[in-house]
Amino acid sequence: MKIKEEKKVAKEERKVDIKTSPLKLKKFSEVWFLPPIRDIIKEDDRGDLAEIFHANSKMTPYSEQSVGIKVVEMVNDITVERRTSQPYKDYGMSIPSYPLIPKEKLNNPQADLFDIIARRRTIRQYSDKKLTLEDISRLLYYTYGISGNVQLALGTIEDLRVISSGGGLYPLEVYLLVLNVEELPKGIYHYNVRKHSLELIKKGFEVNEILPHLPGLIAYQTRTVSLFVALSTIFRRTTHKYGPRGYRYICFEAGTFMGHLQLIAEALDLGSVQVAGYYDEVLNNLLGLDGVDEATLNICALGYKKEQPAAKDAGGY
Numbered sequence: 001m002k003i004k005e006e007k008k009v010a011k012e013e014r015k016v017d018i019k020t021s022p023l024k025l026k027k028f029s030e031v032w033f034l035p036p037i038r039d040i041i042k043e044d045d046r047g048d049l050a051e052i053f054h055a056n057s058k059m060t061p062y063s064e065q066s067v068g069i070k071v072v073e074m075v076n077d078i079t080v081e082r083r084t085s086q087p088y089k090d091y092g093m094s095i096p097s098y099p100l101i102p103k104e105k106l107n108n109p110q111a112d113l114f115d116i117i118a119r120r121r122t123i124r125q126y127s128d129k130k131l132t133l134e135d136i137s138r139l140l141y142y143t144y145g146i147s148g149n150v151q152l153a154l155g156t157i158e159d160l161r162v163i164s165s166g167g168g169l170y171p172l173e174v175y176l177l178v179l180n181v182e183e184l185p186k187g188i189y190h191y192n193v194r195k196h197s198l199e200l201i202k203k204g205f206e207v208n209e210i211l212p213h214l215p216g217l218i219a220y221q222t223r224t225v226s227l228f229v230a231l232s233t234i235f236r237r238t239t240h241k242y243g244p245r246g247y248r249y250i251c252f253e254a255g256t257f258m259g260h261l262q263l264i265a266e267a268l269d270l271g272s273v274q275v276a277g278y279y280d281e282v283l284n285n286l287l288g289l290d291g292v293d294e295a296t297l298n299i300c301a302l303g304y305k306k307e308q309p310a311a312k313d314a315g316g317y
């Protein structure tokens with residue numbers, strides 16, 4: 001009880017009143033600015049590595065030349081063209097595969113895009129209603145499914161996806177951690193994009209195999225999660241062309257993916273939360289990834305919304 005009280009007092013003390021806080025405005029050329037964050041949070045240097053990476057992955061006329069040379073090499077080499085236009089991971093016939101419902105057979109609910117964007121919110125508590133295979137088919141098709149194609153310079157036909165991708169190289173792979181879904185046994189699945197199917201890479205899965213490894217989430221809030229969508233990248237698909245700057249493109253694409261996922265979820269009355277606060281190696285191991293050639297980038301929890309949402313769904317990380 002005493003600890004609880006002390007924690008409450010400490011929390012109150014941490015609150016900053018913007019009117020009385022010691023932030024001093026600086027005058028620069030007749031305009032007043034807040035001091036840079038760096039001047040306020042002095043003792044924490046963890047951002048430095050990010051700054052070094054950012055500086056080293058800037059595009060300059062010189063670096064642009066080397067990308068240009070790579071592009072010329074690529075468009076003149078039929079083997080490279082064919083290989084890079086096939087960014088698909090396929091676990092083959094040795095494991096069970098579950099077909100998803102094709103786009104043509106999905107009878108989608110009517111939804112107004114502007115309304116969905118305006119009302120989307122992060123939701124961390126879900127009902128225990130089972131997620132339908134139809135909604136999983138929608139979530140996956142409308143985030144990373146194939147929606148067209150294009151003919152490349154040497155004649156190869158390359159599939160295009162629902163979201164845009166730097167160089168059309170599609171470096172992401174999608175996995176599902178299935179807990180409470182109609183017609184799908186609990187387990188870990190890989191989304192086979194070309195076949196629009198789910199490959200069962202690990203049979204059986206319990207929420208406690210992942211929740212303790214998500215420090216970004218308060219466990220009690222997400223106990224009823226139906227599904228986690230985990231996103232990984234095969235770095236080389238993008239970095240072989242763009243070098244270190246390609247890492248930025250991969251992260252942009254992961255953001256686009258998650259943005260789409262959360263909007264589609266909203267349209268289907270599903271709540272969702274992106275959980276960047278997870279232990280990388282635990283998730284890599286669960287998915288059977290080496291964490292070097294292919295590594296996870298983010299994970300998102302989903303479940304149908306509760307009819308009576310909890311008064312407090314706080315816990316932003």
Ligand SMILES: Cc1cc2nc3c(=O)[nH]c(=O)nc-3n(C[C@H](O)[C@H](O)[C@H](O)COP(=O)(O)O)c2cc1C
Pocket residue numbers: 120121122123216217273274275276277278315316317
């Ligand atoms: C890249 C990213 C990482 C996030 N990581 C976490 C997380 O680890 N835990 C969490 O509870 N929320 C996480 N969130 C959700 C944010 O806390 C949430 O989006 C933010 O508070 C704004 O609220 P809104 O999404 O309802 O607009 C993340 C969001 C993004 C975009």
